[in-house]
Amino acid sequence: MEATLSKSISPKRPTGPRDPVRTRAAILDAATEEFNGKGLNGARVDTIAKRSGVNKRMIYHYFGGKEGLYLAVLEETYSAIRQAEGDLHLGDRDPIEAIRELVRFTWRYFIQHPEFLSLLGTENLHRARYLRQSARIRDLHFPLVATLSHQLDRGAAIGLIRPGIDPVQLYITIASLGFFYLSNRYTLATIFGRSMDDPDSLDARGRHIEAVVLSYLKP
Amino acid sequence: MEATLSKSISPKRPTGPRDPVRTRAAILDAATEEFNGKGLNGARVDTIAKRSGVNKRMIYHYFGGKEGLYLAVLEETYSAIRQAEGDLHLGDRDPIEAIRELVRFTWRYFIQHPEFLSLLGTENLHRARYLRQSARIRDLHFPLVATLSHQLDRGAAIGLIRPGIDPVQLYITIASLGFFYLSNRYTLATIFGRSMDDPDSLDARGRHIEAVVLSYLKP
Amino acid sequence: MEATLSKSISPKRPTGPRDPVRTRAAILDAATEEFNGKGLNGARVDTIAKRSGVNKRMIYHYFGGKEGLYLAVLEETYSAIRQAEGDLHLGDRDPIEAIRELVRFTWRYFIQHPEFLSLLGTENLHRARYLRQSARIRDLHFPLVATLSHQLDRGAAIGLIRPGIDPVQLYITIASLGFFYLSNRYTLATIFGRSMDDPDSLDARGRHIEAVVLSYLKP
Amino acid sequence: MEATLSKSISPKRPTGPRDPVRTRAAILDAATEEFNGKGLNGARVDTIAKRSGVNKRMIYHYFGGKEGLYLAVLEETYSAIRQAEGDLHLGDRDPIEAIRELVRFTWRYFIQHPEFLSLLGTENLHRARYLRQSARIRDLHFPLVATLSHQLDRGAAIGLIRPGIDPVQLYITIASLGFFYLSNRYTLATIFGRSMDDPDSLDARGRHIEAVVLSYLKP
DNA sequence: TATGAATGAGGGTTCATTCAT
């Protein structure tokens, strides 16, 4: 998605006169790239302006400032994953299948969206000071919990899933197993002296995660 | 440990005349506190100097600069957890007991040492650029892997543990389940609208983690 | 020229709103004064900013940094002397006359432009590390060598000038005789206990230089 | 001379306890090297201490400070060239021969002692502020002027040398022709795009200088 | 005599943001 945007918007050519939508998108896109891997403090407003081919002043016009821009990026990022998650229609499947699919999707999404991991890391370093200001963010997560809760109940009722599992706890576990591996892969590779990045390692981790979660679901 | 040092060294009083060991320790201590929660870019050398009660120049004298100091903090932090881990003497216990103890210890340690989580987050944002320069770091982790491997083998031999478990994979999982919850508790609390910090929640998470890991070990 | 600029731009009054050309010139002017007599290391960016009446940040905006500014000053300085030299139209005169004029001009120019001497001294202390990065500098000196070469050939052909004189060697000699006297006048005055600065001494040196060069030209 | 000292005093090994003469010499030697090519501002007291294998405090003990050390280096440097010059016994030769020998010696000495050129450049950048404080410096130069004056008079009396030549003026010219070429060789090489450093170029310049001076002497 | 830890005053540079056009 990011690559697509990068391709469609030349970083050198100005966005052209008077195209607010495009200007806004270009800024957001460049900002996502810059905040990812540089953090909030490390990111440079100048770099974002240059990369987006937009005048620096526009960032203040559209987003109020660096922090406003950062929050917009954060919201956009969360919105994107929940959107993709919703497209899975997990509610329509069998309980075990639904959870297995969520596990696989989460792992895949984390691999394909390093900016999601990075931005969350940054935001937690700041103790969610910015995310907390978001009005939309809570609502974005109701469906996920509701669906998971529904499937756990159904699975427990027919004896396929251990009863009493907290859906939030379970989701955190599903996310944990992939998130930590990927976001900490650099230090992990260093301390264990072993690549974490190559396709084989990623596959092995994916299978391991699935095994861990499904073992836990068993009654 | 940090708390202890913080208490014994007044931030206002100078470290006293000519006490290199104490000066070095005071700097390291203040730096750990500053890098934790501010990150590498956000941390201020001036603040570290002021908090440690030593002249700013001494930081350059002892650590070469901000980055050298940061690396020293990182090494110290890793060293501390591996040290505490070693004190558990996991090799002397029964396999399941040893792993259960490692799970509990890890969770406890993460709770009590937020600076460990924070520093690792920061270092991974920088893709382990600094940690990679450390010569000692690999050696620090041999014992952990060796012990875990040994216990997994023993457990598998007597039919108590599922065979074929990769010890590194397992350790990453054990760490994941606590690390992600704690380091991301701020965004998690925000998106799920539920406290993650109170004792009850921490206890519940601890029990959940233990259940997940032990389910997975079962043959 | 420098004096003129210094007069026209008050060091206290800001350069006025939004006048890039003037801002750039003001910085360059103040920098020439500061590098002259302080050297590269001794010069202070703060002083340059203050003297030029512009914000310190602008120096980085226009010149990239202290060293970039220094190189710009260097190029400007070289450009100025070659420009003035070109205005003599030495190619249009008789050979001996042309060289005599070059000798006189060079001496006069060195007296009137102490910053030229000083900057070259500084740059040679640094082994031309900065000048070497200049793309324009070579081209600036082609005409001088060409003209001198032409006149030496003509003079030799009609028997007025000793044949076989290397134009570069001759130019270096012409410059030497004035440059060394002026740039080293402070130590020379000290070791010989005799003023080198007063008009009479300067006149005497000028006549001496002319005599030396013309003696050498004779066949 | 410098090389000799550098060889006899290991930069790593401390000068040993209680050897004032050796300590002083080691500092002076390292300082000459550091001031040469770095200038007064660019030179670092720490570097001098490290290179001389002597504690930094000793520099303050023996020379009072950086500037005192610099002056000592300056005096030492002047003293060395005048000493070597005196060893030529120019007063005992024929006039033309004596001057030719002085020209050759000066050129050779400048080539072999780049620190002499560099230090004089530095000192003149500071308008001889430090050298002027030296009590010895004047006396060091009497013999040179006296000898030169004597030989010029003798040569004029027997019709071999143009009468009325000012010995100081002549000496400055002799020094100029070599000094400028060597001290400015870096910028000269850059602007003329031609090496000034190789043996052939140095030889050519030496012959040129001799020709210029001798042409001028002719009645 | 000798050591090296400690100091305080700045040096160059960077940055988010504002302002005139």
Added chain:
DNA sequence: CATGAATGAACCCTCATTCAT
């Protein structure tokens, strides 16, 4: 809507020098 020159506050780091041992 758009530009990029201009700003001032800090930030990291350096250095000559002094002090306790």
